[in-house]
Amino acid sequence: GAVVSQHPSRVICKSGTSVKIECRSLDFQATTMFWYRQFPKQSLMLMATSNEGSKATYEQGVEKDKFLINHASLTLSTLTVTRAHPEDSSFYICSARKGRQVNQPQHFGDGTRLSIL
Amino acid sequence: TQLLEQSPQFLSIQEGENLTVYCNSSSVFSSLQWYRQEPGEGPVLLVTVVTGGEVKKLKRLTFQFGDARKDSSLHITAAQPGDTGLYLCAGVWTPLVFGKGTRLSVIA
Numbered sequence: 759g760a761v762v763s764q765h766p767s768r769v770i771c772k773s774g775t776s777v778k779i780e781c782r783s784l785d786f787q788a789t790t791m792f793w794y795r796q797f798p799k800q801s802l803m804l805m806a807t808s809n810e811g812s813k814a815t816y817e818q819g820v821e822k823d824k825f826l827i828n829h830a831s832l833t834l835s836t837l838t839v840t841r842a843h844p845e846d847s848s849f850y851i852c853s854a855r856k857g858r859q860v861n862q863p864q865h866f867g868d869g870t871r872l873s874i875l
Numbered sequence: 876t877q878l879l880e881q882s883p884q885f886l887s888i889q890e891g892e893n894l895t896v897y898c899n900s901s902s903v904f905s906s907l908q909w910y911r912q913e914p915g916e917g918p919v920l921l922v923t924v925v926t927g928g929e930v931k932k933l934k935r936l937t938f939q940f941g942d943a944r945k946d947s948s949l950h951i952t953a954a955q956p957g958d959t960g961l962y963l964c965a966g967v968w969t970p971l972v973f974g975k976g977t978r979l980s981v982i983a
Contacts, residue, residue, distance in 0.1 A: 764917075792970050801963060801975045802918070851917050853971075861905065864971055866917035 761785055762854050764867030771842055772875055778838045779870045781852030787832035788854035792864065793825075796849040808835055809858065842874045878902070879966055879974035887980040888954055896949045896977045898964035906967040907947045909938055911960045912976075918963055954981045 761784040771777045781791060790809050794802040806822075808814035808829035816822045826838040835854075839846055849871055853864040880899045888894055898907070906925040910918035922931050924940035924947060931938045935958075937950040951958055959981050965971040 762917075799978070802973045804970055807970055849915075853917075861967065863920070863923075866919070868917045869915065871915065 762788075762852065762865045762867040764852055764870050766870060767868060768871045768873075770873045770875060773843055775842055776838055776840045777842060777872065778836055779850055779852075779872070781835045781837070781854065781867055783833045783854040783865070786854075786856055786865075788835070789832065789857050790855045791829055791835040792853045792855075793827060793835075793837050794851045794853070796851060796869075802851060805837075839872065842872075844874045847872055847874045879964055879972055881962075881964055881974035881977050883977060884975065885978050885980075887982065890955055890981055890983050891953050894951050894954055894979070896951075896962055896979075897946070898948070898974050899946045900966060901945065902966065903944050904966040904968065905944070907940060907944070908965045908967060908971070909947070909949055910963040910965060912963060913960045918961075923967070951979075954979075956981045956983045 763782045763784055765780045769777055792807050793805045795805050796802050804817050805820045806814045806816045806827050808827050810829050810832050814827040824840055829835040849869050851869040853866045855862045855864050882897050906923055908923045909921045911921055912918040922938045924938055927942045927944045929940045935952045939948045962977045964974045
């Protein structure tokens with residue numbers, strides 16, 4: 759089946775630094791990738807949608823200059839959290855979809871636990 | 876904005892009991908999905924329901940899609956500790972629209 763790999767699975771960094779999270783589709787080409795954030799005991803909240811080769815579309819309230827998304831290839835999207843703040847500590851999950859059609863399934867990664875000290 | 880309401884938010888039951896989780900929306904969805912998520916992991920797709928009135932079974936789990944395709948339910952028969960987790964319904968839209976989830980705890 760379709761596999762999405764996220765790396766790292768867990769990262770701790772200092773406040774003010776930047777951290778990059780990678781999301782790879784291992785056995786299919788992902789035209790569209792999604793980045794979600796999940797706070798403790800809450801559901802997944804969409805941060806942004808990225809289509810390969812174009813700029814990401816951010817959800818309302820998500821700072822595009824702080825959460826940099828790059829979807830440079832059909833198998834890799836990266837999320838860089840810049841100027842990290844303790845409030846950014848969360849569980850970040852990516853998902854990938856083969857096409858742009860709504861009925862194409864989204865395949866989820868295992869998430870990245872980000873802790874900002 | 877497409878909203879999905881799930882109930883109950885939290886559920887703690889004894890092993891062997893039955894339970895039902897509900898997912899409701901004011902919007903019509905072409906299809907709806909149910910996921911289970913365990914701590915520290917991404918959500919795992921359990922089922923996709925497409926047709927209004929559709930019923931799908933996955934071992935002890937029964938999923939139903941409402942006739943109007945605005946609501947869905949998940950029924951678990953004879954719950955086991957291994958069923959513990961966060962159950963999320965998601966309306967198939969661009970992108971997926973997630974409910975807030977039902978956190979289930981099954982006590983042995």
